[in-house]
Amino acid sequence: MQWRNNQHRYGFVSIMLHWVAALTVFGLFALGYWMVGLGYYDTWYHRAPDIHKSIGMLLLALMVMRLIWRHVSPVPPPLPTHGLVTRRASKAGHLLLYFGLFAVMIAGYLISTADGVGVSVFGWFTVPASITGGSTQADVGGVIHKYAAWSLVIFAVLHGLAALKHHFIDRDRTLVRMLGR
Template identity: 65%
Template sequence: MQWRNSSTNYGLISIVMHWLVAIAVVVLFALGYWMVGLTYYSSWYRTAPDIHKSIGLLLLAVMVLRVTWRFLSSGPAPLASHGQLTRLATKVGHGVLYLGLFGVMISGYLISTADGRSISVFDWFEVPALVTSIPNQEDIAGLVHEFMAWGLVIFSGLHALAALKHHFIDRDPTLKRMLGRADA
């Protein structure tokens, strides 16, 4: 398998980043959903949010790399079987996913730094609080984070269903390309 994308297939770098992001979104959503129900006396009360923030900031770094990679190594050409509407839906859908991802991560950062404290990423390094002056920053960012997270997970599910539809109904190699097996 090649590292870079080709005109017919995704390369290993694009595939790995895609699946890392997909796994991280599911893990972060599940962790976030679970941790909001923790009580002050739970042993996970402080640990779960620290893990959530750390994974979220690492995901932000991966997404910045992923966007950069899209400019350096364009994806495979659209399949000939995909009409104009499918191509448009693909572009819009990917745009919504990217905007949703960045919206969730930026709002999470704004929640976590609203009090002016930096965020420790697994005690490896600190991410400073750069924006702290938005009125009701924590509350507003919290609402944005919650609603965007739900929207992102729902839209990601639709994205997965679309891939399965292409694979099982249309019988085209869309899903195989993201599994690195389009030639299989």
């Protein structure tokens, strides 16, 4: 398998970055959904948020790498069978996914650092609290984080359904290119 993207398909690095990010987003969403229902005396009450924050910070780093990789190895052009509406919808959809990802992660960072303490990533290193202040930072960040996360997951499901539509109804190579075949 090739490492970089070419005119016809995605390379190994792009495919891995895509699927690792996708699985991580759904895993973090499930963890976040589960942990908001925990009681104060539950053994996971403090552990789950620490895991959630650590994975979120690693995902943020992964997404920055993914953006850099898109410039190093540009994505393949749309398939010739895709019309103007499909190309524009695809571009807009991908921009919304990226925007949603970064909105969720930045809001999560703002929640976690509202008290001026950095985010420890599994005890390996700490992401410093560079933006602190205001008594409402955690509350506003929490609202944004919640609604952006729900929007992101819903939109990611729609993204997946669109890929399945391309594969089973349009019978084109859109999905196959991201599966590495």
